[in-house]
Amino acid sequence: MTLKDHGGNIDQAMAQHGGAVSDWLDLSTGINPCAYPIPDLPPPTWTDLPTISSKERLNETAKSAWSCRGDILAVSGAQTAIQMMPHFAPAAGLPGRHAKILTPTYNEHANVLRLAGWIVEEVSHLEQLADCDLAIVVNPNNPNGRLYRPEQLVALLPHVGRLVVDESFMDCETGYSLTPDTDKTGLIVFRSFGKFYGLAGIRLGFVVASPKDIRIFNQLAGPWPVSGAAIEIGITALSDHEWQNETILRLRKDAARLDTLIQPTGATLVGGTPLFRLYDCPNAAVFQDRLAAHHIWSRIFPYSRSFIRLGLPGLQKDWEKLEIAIKSIEKG
C-alpha cells in the first residue's frame, strides 16, 4: 500500500522540494494544529494491558459526549473502522458485496472495499446511494465540506443494507451528527478523535451502531484494539467540554482568517469545514509547488486539476509564513 495520495505525508514534500521536517509547515491534512494537551500518563498506561473497565470508561465518555443512542466501540482510528467494513459485511449477514459511495470523497473507503473484491459504485447524488449492501457518505464531506441534515441521511436507511456515515470532521457541526440516531437499524457512524483534538498520532476513532452490529465490530477488533495512552487521553479530552467549545469557536474564526488570507491569490472557496478549506484555482499543482517553494505543504487531488485543500496554521509564526508565501504568489 502506498501513501502517495494522502495528506500528512511530509516525507513526499521533502523528497520533492528539499528541506528538513522542521522547515516545513504541513497544511496537507485537516488536523487541528492546536492539539489537546497530553495529560499525565501514569506508568500502567504503558506497561499494562488495557483493562475492560478502562475501555468501558472511554466508550461511555464518548457515548455521552456525542449523545449516542446506539452502542459504541473504540478502535485505533477511523481508518481502522474503514478497514473493517469488508469483513463486517459478511459477518453481519449482508447478502452481497456491492457498495455505493458518494464521491468525490476520502479515497480509502473505495480503496479498502475494492482490494477486498467488492464492487464499488461511485455516485454523485445522495438518492443514488439506494439499493446496495453498503452505502457510504462522508458527512461533512472531505474535501468539499458538503453537509447533509440527519433526516436526509436517515431517509436512506430502508433502502440499503447498511448506511455508513463517516463523521470524521463532524466535531464543529453541532446538530448534524447522526450519533443520536444510532438506535435506528442499519446505521453505522464513524467518529475520529485525532483530527479535532489534534492528536492523529495516538490512533483513536470510534464506531457507533446498534448493539448487534457493535458486537460484530468488537469481535473483528479483538480484546485490545486501542493503546493505554489513547484510552487515558481520550477519556480526559472527550470530557473537557470547555476546551471543546473554545476550540470550535477558534477553528471557525481561523477558517475565516484563512479564507481572507487566500483571497488575493484569486483562488475561490469551494467549501470545507473549520478544520480544512477547499479552494478552486486555475492550476492546483502550480499553486502547490509555489507554496512548497516556501516549505508549505498542501493537498491536491488526482481527480481535479483545480482543487487545493489547506488545513489551518496554528502558531502565529505559521500564519506569518503562509502570509509571506501568499504575498509572493500574488505578486508572481
Add this chain to the structure above:
Amino acid sequence: MTLKDHGGNIDQAMAQHGGAVSDWLDLSTGINPCAYPIPDLPPPTWTDLPTISSKERLNETAKSAWSCRGDILAVSGAQTAIQMMPHFAPAAGLPGRHAKILTPTYNEHANVLRLAGWIVEEVSHLEQLADCDLAIVVNPNNPNGRLYRPEQLVALLPHVGRLVVDESFMDCETGYSLTPDTDKTGLIVFRSFGKFYGLAGIRLGFVVASPKDIRIFNQLAGPWPVSGAAIEIGITALSDHEWQNETILRLRKDAARLDTLIQPTGATLVGGTPLFRLYDCPNAAVFQDRLAAHHIWSRIFPYSRSFIRLGLPGLQKDWEKLEIAIKSIEKG
C-alpha cells in the same frame, strides 16, 4: 467479546476478591514487570499522522534485531496479527478455511478463526498439523513453554497452506526463532513487543513473512496501523542490545527464583519461559484463591484443573508479598 479467559484483567480479580488496583500484584500475564524506560516523546509523536519513513525505520530496526530474511510489518500488537488471519487467508488465495492448531495454547488463535466461520482442528502432536490451509504453532508455547527447533517447524512447510509461528514469547530463546527463515515460502511469524519490553499498553507487534504475504497484511492493516508513540518507543527499545541482553539474564535468574519460591507449596514445574512459569498442583482454583486472598492474581485455565501460571514479580516488595503468601499457603 469477553475477556473472561485472559490474563491481565485485574478487574475480574477485584470484582471477586475486593481491593483497589494498587493493592494487587498482577502475576496473571507473561509481561516483563521491569519495563523498558519510556524515552522522551517529541510533540509530533502525538500530533502528527505517523509518516511512511518513521514506519520504515521501525520495521528496519525490528528486521535487523531479529535477523529477518523476509519482509516485516508493524501492527498494533500480536493480537492484531491474529485478528487478521481469517481475512489474510482468502486474500492470499488459500483454497479453504481449515486450520489446525497445536494445543493447548493461547486461545485467541482458535477463537478468532472460529468466529469467522473456519473449521479449527486442535491437535496435540506437531506432525498432525500437516494437510490444512493454516497451521498454527505458538513457539515457545504459552502456557507450557514447549519449544521446537527451527528445522522441526520448517519441515512442515511443504504440507500446509501457511504455517503461522506465534513467537510472542521468543525473545529469551536465542537461536530458536524462525525470523531468519522467513524467506521460505509459506512461513508467517508473529512477534510481540509488549511482553519482553514490559510495555503491553502501547500495542505493538510484528508480522514477518514473504514480501508477497506482507503486501497482503499491509493492505489489511491500512496506512496507519500503529501509534506514533509505539513507533518511537519501538525504534529505541529494539536498538538497545545492552538492555536486551541484561534483561534476558535477569528474567532467567528471576524465573529460577520463582521456581525455588514456589517449591515449598508442593506445586511442580510443568514448563514455561523466562517470562512465565506453569506449575502443576492438586487444585489450581484453590491455589488461585489462596493467592488472591493476599491480592496476588494468577492465571488458571478452563481445560486443566491442575495448571496455574505465574508471571514474575518485579520490585523487591512484590517478591516479598509473594513470599509471604506462599508461606501462608504452605502452612495452610
